[in-house]
Amino acid sequence: MDTSYHVIGLMSGTSLDGLDITYCRFTYKSHNWIYEILNTNTLPYTDTLIDSLRGAESASGLKLVELDHAFGRFMGQQVHQFVQQHAIRPDFVASHGHTIFHQPEKHVSLQLGHGAYLAAGAQLPVVCDFRTLDIALGGQGAPLVPIGDELLFGHYDYCINLGGIANVSYNRNGARLAFDTSACNMLLNTLANSVGLPYDDNGALARSGTLHPKLLEDLNQPAYFSAPAPKSLGKEWVLAHSLKSIGESDASVADKLHTVCHHIAQQLQHALPKLHEGQHRVLLTGGGAFNGYLVEQIQQQLGPMYNVEVPSPEVVSFKEALIFAFLGVLRWRGEHNCLSSVTGASRNNIGGAIYLA
Known part of the structure; x- marks a missing residue:
């Protein structure tokens, strides 16, 4: 039987162009995955938010936690508005977050945008934190796409x-x-x-x-x-x-x-x-x-x-957000979504934390 998932993917890249939001349908049919991009939007960041994200690597621990929660809340609010605007019913949200630190040789990789605050704001389940397990297994935690x-x-x-x-x-x-x-x-x-x-x-x-x-x-x-x-x-x-x-x-x-x-x-x-x-x-x-x-x-x-x-x-613009939505689908199904041949981890793994709203 065909199996379909309707998912919102979120991507915030290092170039700080804005938050990419894409609503996708993934269908598993005849042992193949088929994707459709249904709705999209890119939300430019305010100068204040850009300054906060750019300066996050030198922020205090307290300020970093505050920004992690605030950015998660911001993404949740944007998702909630997107859902209402397009009158859609996603199964869940899959978020990359915004990378502040990535030093896998030190077992460090941090993506801001806390999943709990995202789930609370979006009023939807969330899959996030895709990198940490792979790094714990000795991998780079990247690339994930x-x-x-x-x-x-x-x-x-x-x-x-x-x-x-x-x-x-x-x-x-x-x-x-x-x-x-x-x-x-x-x-x-x-x-x-x-x-x-x-x-x-x-x-x-x-x-x-x-x-x-x-x-x-x-x-x-x-x-x-x-x-x-x-x-x-x-x-x-x-x-x-x-x-x-x-x-x-x-x-x-x-x-x-x-x-x-x-x-x-x-x-x-x-x-x-x-x-x-x-x-x-x-x-x-x-x-x-x-x-x-x-x-x-x-x-x-x-x-x-x-x-x-x-x-x-x-x-061109939404492929990464599309694929993070797909990584969320694989995590939701309990299937490998991170390849050791890519990252150097000790094994393929199922990355991502799930927050149920």
């Missing part, structure tokens, strides 16, 4: 997400592999913000710049890029390496944006092995997929054997 790539987007050879941090996912010899390849929108948006822009629209400013070889060399220098997977990046690493190199460069903002696009594309090229003869299908999603100059550089770096495909704007 690859099982969704495998089960929902498996007809692509590679799935690349250009979010605050870029990552790639692919199947090799029957095992799913995935890892973060470089910072992405965290760099591009920081540079755009420095000249009063929310983002570099279609990469126009980057396109107007020229390559700065010294900056490119500095961006490509860190040992992370040559380290084997499993591996993942956090905001702390980006601040200490990529953003530090950008800040120390005397290049213009346009030249920095231009060079960063080359850096992102080069690291993706290094990350994608040739899996088979013939053409390779590459799915490109995340906010960076709207940056025309960056997409061109990725296609150019990968070469003609790789067909870079940008799907509908809905999938």
Whole structure:
């Protein structure tokens, strides 16, 4: 028999574009999962909330707990309004939260937005805290999206997400592999913000710049890029390496944006092995997929054997929220939603805490 779930997925990325909300239907039919995106919205954050989230890593323990609860309450209120606006009846909410710390080598990864406060505000059950169990099992706790790539987007050879941090996912010899390849929108948006822009629209400013070889060399220098997977990046690493190199460069903002696009594309090229003869299908999603100059550089770096495909704007913008909704479904069913082949944990695991409203 077909089994269907109606779920709201929530995603708040490191680029702080806002809270992505997507209402999805997942149907298990003939041993395959089918997804439908039914309703979506992105809620921009206020300047006050952006400042609070940006400054959270240096907040006191008390302030961090207060923000964790307040952000959970905020998400719950937004979900409640979304449900009323669209007159829908979700089975539950699945939330990624907002990452403040990610240092798996220290067994630390914190996503703000407490599930209890989210459940109370939304008046719905909540699945959240997807990373902690995997880290407790010795894994990176990231990336988490690859099982969704495998089960929902498996007809692509590679799935690349250009979010605050870029990552790639692919199947090799029957095992799913995935890892973060470089910072992405965290760099591009920081540079755009420095000249009063929310983002570099279609990469126009980057396109107007020229390559700065010294900056490119500095961006490509860190040992992370040559380290084997499993591996993942956090905001702390980006601040200490990529953003530090950008800040120390005397290049213009346009030249920095231009060079960063080359850096992102080069690291993706290094990350994608040739899996088979013939053409390779590459799915490109995340906010960076709207940056025309960056997409061109990725296609150019990968070469003609790789067909870079940008799907509908809905999938580009909401794929991560969609997949966290799907991770919630797998958790709800008691099925593995985190792959040891990706994270390096001692075993596949069923991540996520459940709060019943």
